[in-house]
Amino acid sequence: MVDCSDLKRTGGVLQDKPVGIVIDHHITNEQFAELNLIEPSSVATCAILAQKLPAWGYPITPDVARALMTGILSDSIGFRTSNTTSTSLRIAADLMDLGANISDLYNKALINRSFAATNYWGYALTRLQHEDNLVWTSLTLQDRANSGYTGNDDADLTNIISSIDPLDIAVLFVEQKANLTKVSWRARYGLDISGLATSFGGGGHPAAAGAEIAGSLDVVQKLVLEATRNYLDTTKVIDNNEGNS
Amino acid sequence: MVDCSDLKRTGGVLQDKPVGIVIDHHITNEQFAELNLIEPSSVATCAILAQKLPAWGYPITPDVARALMTGILSDSIGFRTSNTTSTSLRIAADLMDLGANISDLYNKALINRSFAATNYWGYALTRLQHEDNLVWTSLTLQDRANSGYTGNDDADLTNIISSIDPLDIAVLFVEQKANLTKVSWRARYGLDISGLATSFGGGGHPAAAGAEIAGSLDVVQKLVLEATRNYLDTTKVIDNNEGNS
Structure with missing residues (x-):
């Protein structure tokens, strides 16, 4: 099994079965196999494989x-x-020499998106708001209808709003249905918004977390922005205290 | 002089003076110096410098x-x-080992943008239109006022609309003033829209060209879209003929 930090992620398929080999780069890997090759310093499990496969005869x-x-x-x-x-880059260079066209794969994996997805972004970006370095916007069901976007996600809009500079926290609200709103937080390095997400029943990492919250877009947005402002205010106080101590 | 393919690009400063050394990767370099180091296969003039500087004692x-x-x-x-x-990647790996933080530089050079620039995009993206694989939109002076964007350019929006897939040609119209409109074309590999840009008094490359055209946004948009449709129709006919010959 590759790139899988715990058995739950297999959706129960392997819950009662022994796992022979796990290869992973997640530091949280539970090492649940007989043989566990975990390299947390590696940029991707695919980078570990690129280095090891030839030695293993593949x-x-x-x-x-x-x-x-x-x-x-x-x-x-x-x-x-x-x-x-630099090792990540050298592994990628070797893979280019072995036949991987980086430009082509880069565009397919990371750049290209549909007309509808790009149009969908527009509705959220015109509605973009900020207070100091807290930035937020929303995607409504109406935006989805207007743009014809059929995906169930945010079409990668979180990456766009979290690239705004300067930024402390970016929050995206995505209306799922009348009484359910998906919230994604992104934070600059040094903040930890995973607790905020957990307090709303979600979870995640210090810099990227999310939650699905019962409630209309308006109500959830109001509650979450209040909690996020509180978090930023408290964090600033702690920073100041640390600066004075 | 580095990364400069002809003397005109110096704005006349060096027009009447001899140039000692030119280092460049543009295939169109006019080799106007006493010593010309031109490596068109290099991804960037900075990649040439990274390879040569140590050997030259720097x-x-x-x-x-x-x-x-x-x-x-x-x-x-x-x-x-x-x-x-792969050489480009290995040079970058060496530069990392010499102290360049790729993640930091990548975000500063290519990712981060202002709140106003991101908001400015929104107005154009909600107005996004297409006919088959021809995509276009516009940025008005009103959009600039609404978003508070103070730059004189398109805030990199061309990159966003030219990443739409599938795409033949993307066109962005930017209102400069009441009677002047800037037009940017981007085309998929295999097309050449530089002639279109030239026909409107502009210029550029096969896949990326532009022109500043006298006329209101509406009038220029209508004219340019007609010409661009004609180009695509003609190109398709040529493709068909070639297929039959």
């Missing part, structure tokens, strides 16, 4: 090189994440 | 490494352009 064909490159590009968002190392 | 300090990495990331749009090679 040649990297052009098809395999393309698959591994796609995994590296996706996990590192195109070598942009802070865990990208 | 050590690559962390500051130099950061500057060179920024040039490589900008020119390759983060290793996404089709001229990115």
Whole structure:
């Protein structure tokens, strides 16, 4: 099994069965197999595989090189994440030499999107708001209808609003149905919004977390923005105290 | 002089003076110096410099490494352009080892943008239109006022609309003043829209060209879309003929 930190992620399929080998780069991996190869310093499980497969007697064909490159590009968002190392780049260079066209795979994995998805963004971006470095916007069911976007997600809009600079926290509200709203938080380095998400029944990482909250878009937006402002105010106080101590 | 393909680009400053050394990766470089180091296969002039500087006795300090990495990331749009090679990636890996933080530089050079710029996009994206694989939209002076965007350009919106898939041609119309409209074309690989831009007094490359056209946004949009449709229709006919010959 690859890139899977715990058995729950298999959806129960392997719950009662022994697992022979797990290869993963998540530091939270529960090491539930007989043989566990966990390399948390690696940018992607595909980077571990690219390094090990030849030694294990599995040649990297052009098809395999393309698959591994796609995994590296996706996990590192195109070598942009802070865990990208010079080794990550050299592994990618080797995969290019083995037949992976980086430009082609990059565009397919990370850049290209549909007309409807791009149009869908527009409705949220015209509605973009901010108070100091707290930025937020929403996607409504009406936006989805207007744009013809049929996906069930935010079409990657979170990445756009979390790239605004300067930024402390970005919040995206996505109306799911009349009484259910999906909330995504993104925070700058140094903040931890996972507790905020947990307090609304969700979860996640310090810099990226989310929750599905019962309530209309308006009501949830009001509640979540209040809680997020409170978090930022409290955090600022702590920062100041630390500065004075 | 670096990354400069002809003397006109210096704005006349060096017009009457001899130039000692030119280092460039543009295939169109006019080789106007006494010594010309032109490597068109290199992804960026900064990649040439990263390879040559140590041999010339100039050590690559962390500051130099950061500057060179920024040039490589900008020119390759983060290793996404089709001229990115495995050598480009290995040079970038070496620059990381010499002190360039790729994640930090990537975000600064290519990802971060202002609240106003992001909001400005929204107005154009809600207005996005298409006919088959021809996509277009516009940015008005009113959009600029609404968003508070103070830049004089399109805030990189062209990159967003040219990432729509499937796409033949994307056209962005930017209202400059009452009687002047800036037009940017982007085309998929295999098309050449530079002639279209030239026919409107502009210029550029096969896949990316532009023109500043006298006329209101509405009038210019109508004219340019007609010409662009004609180009696509003609190109399709030529394609068919070639297929039959």
